Amino acid sequence: MNDPTPAAAARASRPAPPPIPLTIVTGFLGAGKTTLLNRLLAAPELADTLVLINEFGEIGLDHLFIEKIDGDMVLMSSGCVCCTIRGDLVNMLEDLLRRLDNGRIRPFKRVVLETTGLADPAPILHAIMYHPYLTMRYRLDGVVALIDAVNGTATLDAHEEAVRQAAVADRLVITKSDLPEGAAQLAALKERLARLNPGARQLDAAKGEATPEALLNCGLYDPETKTPRVKEWLNAEAVEAAQEEAHRHDHDHHGHAHHHHDANRHDAHIRAFCFSSDAALTPASFDIFIDLLRHTQGPRMLRVKGIVALADDPARPVAIHGVQHVFHPPHRLEAWPDGDRRTRIVFIVKDLDEAFVHGLYGALVNQPAPDRPDAQALADNPLAPAPGGLLG
Numbered sequence: 001m002n003d004p005t006p007a008a009a010a011r012a013s014r015p016a017p018p019p020i021p022l023t024i025v026t027g028f029l030g031a032g033k034t035t036l037l038n039r040l041l042a043a044p045e046l047a048d049t050l051v052l053i054n055e056f057g058e059i060g061l062d063h064l065f066i067e068k069i070d071g072d073m074v075l076m077s078s079g080c081v082c083c084t085i086r087g088d089l090v091n092m093l094e095d096l097l098r099r100l101d102n103g104r105i106r107p108f109k110r111v112v113l114e115t116t117g118l119a120d121p122a123p124i125l126h127a128i129m130y131h132p133y134l135t136m137r138y139r140l141d142g143v144v145a146l147i148d149a150v151n152g153t154a155t156l157d158a159h160e161e162a163v164r165q166a167a168v169a170d171r172l173v174i175t176k177s178d179l180p181e182g183a184a185q186l187a188a189l190k191e192r193l194a195r196l197n198p199g200a201r202q203l204d205a206a207k208g209e210a211t212p213e214a215l216l217n218c219g220l221y222d223p224e225t226k227t228p229r230v231k232e233w234l235n236a237e238a239v240e241a242a243q244e245e246a247h248r249h250d251h252d253h254h255g256h257a258h259h260h261h262d263a264n265r266h267d268a269h270i271r272a273f274c275f276s277s278d279a280a281l282t283p284a285s286f287d288i289f290i291d292l293l294r295h296t297q298g299p300r301m302l303r304v305k306g307i308v309a310l311a312d313d314p315a316r317p318v319a320i321h322g323v324q325h326v327f328h329p330p331h332r333l334e335a336w337p338d339g340d341r342r343t344r345i346v347f348i349v350k351d352l353d354e355a356f357v358h359g360l361y362g363a364l365v366n367q368p369a370p371d372r373p374d375a376q377a378l379a380d381n382p383l384a385p386a387p388g389g390l391l392g
């Protein structure tokens with residue numbers, strides 16, 4: 001229906017605003033996405049950038065680690081953007097446009113979406129590329145996939161999501177080649193990535209090659225430039241989206257809308273949990289906690305990140321980052337990033353039981369599990385060291 005008011009007429013006569021470039025930053029768990037974003041957001045080219053961060057698991061911590069943000073930031077947690085909250089991503093992108101048009105948020109010139117490390121990028125690309133309104137207002141500027149040189153080869157062997165992330169990318173950013181373990185695998189990794197995605201430029205983050213100029217303005221995302229497998233994935237998404245639409249239509253028709261949710265898209269063994277505690281560890285117990293987790297559970301811990309209160313300086317927590325068996329040196333923060341002063345650690349694990357972590361932490365802060373004495377909790381705990389190990 002035509003709206004005859006002068007305001008509507010003025011709106012209608014305004015030229016359509018240029019589409020807003022949208023960059024997707026993906027890469028497996030712990031590959032270095034937040035680290036790269038922090039560096040990029042400090043650059044003048046990224047002024048007025050709106051950052052969307054999607055986290056896997058109930059409690060997101062990434063926003064605490066983003067140091068400098070010129071634009072706004074929206075955290076989407078409790079689900080992975082590629083599956084459970086795919087509809088939410090579309091709604092959010094539409095909602096941001098409404099707010100922008102109504103002047104209810106600070107204008108932004110660019111959007112960067114950081115996916116979860118477990119995201120399959122195909123449904124995200126599909127949602128953005130084939131949505132009639134979003135394609136008018138956003139210009140998919142490119143997909144940047146990060147690959148960690150230390151864990152990259154093993155991750156590509158074990159996780160199809162990582163293969164897909166690398167295969168759909170316009171830019172492949174290799175991180176951690178500065179670490180000896182990463183440098184040793186670099187040549188083979190680069191060769192593998194070139195086979196997987198011959199059209200994508202490879203950039204070495206440690207050599208300073210992942211600059212805004214190299215990563216932004218990749219041009220409109222074009223699946224035609226990708227290998228045939230990528231096109232297959234995107235087509236599969238088109239079929240699934242059509243099925244979802246039909247399914248939704250059926251349900252709406254019968255008066256009960258139903259949100260389709262493919263919970264099995266990720267490996268059923270992978271899950272996320274957030275551990276929190278009011279009790280502070282001593283620095284020595286903290287070292288033991290990390291060593292025990294690393295040595296006994298390394299391969300099961302896909303990603304560990306958190307902020308930990310230490311008894312020697314509880315006002316300055318320690319940030320920890322673990323990626324499989326590799327724990328990056330923890331660093332002291334100058335202050336707590338928000339009002340919550342509890343130790344909070346997010347674990348993304350494969351076949352690791354949350355109760356083990358609680359038991360170990362409890363034992364180290366002298367808070368044994370209620371049904372077991374302290375030593376017993378440690379001895380029963382699969383995290384407990386083997387005889388002759390650190391505590392053995």
Ligand SMILES: Nc1nc2c(ncn2[C@@H]2O[C@H](COP(=O)(O)OP(=O)(O)OP(=O)(O)O)[C@@H](O)[C@H]2O)c(=O)[nH]1
Pocket residue numbers: 027028029030031032033034035036062116117174175176177178179205206303305321323328329
């Ligand atoms: N040595 C080295 N460390 C790096 C590099 N890039 C990232 N890191 C470290 O790797 C760890 C994980 O980095 P993040 O940026 O949090 O990784 P992420 O991909 O955002 O992690 P998730 O959001 O959990 O998937 C941190 O300790 C970083 O300091 C690099 O190029 N070299």
